[in-house]
Amino acid sequence: MSKDAWTEPGAFEVAPGVHRIPLPLPTDGLRAVNVYAVQSADGLVLIDSGWALDVARDQLEQALGTLGHDFGDIQRFLVTHMHRDHFTMAVALRRTFGAKIALGIGEQPSMDRVLAGQGTAKLTEMIRWGALRLIERWRDEYGARDENEGRKYYEPPDEWLDGTTKIDLGDRTLVALPTPGHTQGHVVFVDEQAGVLFAGDHVLPHITPSIGFEPEPAKLPLGDYLDSLRLVRSYPDLRLLPAHGPVAPSVHVRVDELLAHHDDRLAATLDAVRDGAGTAYEAARRLGWTRRHRRFDELDLFNQTLATGETAAHLEVLVVRGELRSSTVDGVAEYSVG
Helix, strand or coil: CCCCHHHCCCCEEEECCEEEEEEECCCCCCCEEEEEEEEECCEEEEECCCCCCHHHHHHHHHHHHHCCCCHHHEEEEEECCCCHHHHHHHHHHHHHHCCEEEEEHHHHHHHHHHHCCCCCCHHHHHHHCCCHHHHHHHHHHHHHHHHHHHHHHCCCCCEEECCCEEEECCCCEEEEEECCCCCCCCEEEEECCCCEEEEECCCCCCCCCCCCCCCCCCCCHHHHHHHHHHHHHCCCCCEEEECCCCCECCHHHHHHHHHHHHHHHHHHHHHHHHCCCCCHHHHHHHCCECCCCECHHHCCHHHHHHHHHHHHHHHHHHHHCCCEEEEEECCEEEEEEC
16 A cells, blocks of 8 residues: 555545545645544534645545535534644635634634734744744745735634533544644544544654644743653553544554654754754754655755754753753854753
């Protein structure tokens, strides 16, 4: 079976009353996002919604049709986080069909920033990372989009999920579990009776999610993420229903792999500072990226920015652990061995 077989369009049963519906994305990296259709006594519920693209809307409509449903049957969207590939189709469909949207309350600061037309705080962060070479390129390529996309694609949810929340769907109960890290308001949905975890981007089967790439950044996103992984690990082992990639048999196995991966990255990041890197940007340039350990300069602008932010997140955890010291000089965070 091809490694990209999971991206093929359709509706695929992954548990009783639950179907996985892959929808296309406009980038080559992730290829597709999984939306999960849950048929319950309270009606049709979708976990995540996809990116508000015409081709994705058409594929979603066709997939629901094979299940005997149309857009008007959707009662609720339970959205794991506010990134465009998870949230914006829900907004587009709500404008026509009226389905309710629920989102983790930790997303509220980022939502407020986007709706105010403030875009992201990325440029301020990039100064702190010492990534001055990236700033003008980012402003030229993404600045106008960051400022304008909010009013076009985003609206507040109907319901903010505040803390661990039981969601009664009549014949099944989901537990919305806050898992900050990928974003501040990321939530996963636990269905212990069906033995599945709707994991969003928190636990992915083949890649590690970006940490803290959001309009309003968290203070310690990697620390939040590692805590959230341990929280999910404390639950009974479940089948992994990820937002990107194929279904996997064990959440616990993948969580253990992710924790080990970040231990390795923390060690490599510490070595980069010992080798003379003083800023997140300098450290990122010394590290390998992706499973192929690509050089930083081989990455495109977007992924160079992700890589630098990831490195900054690891550096800040090392500071909290006392393995590094940091100081701020002209707005730039500088690191040294403690």
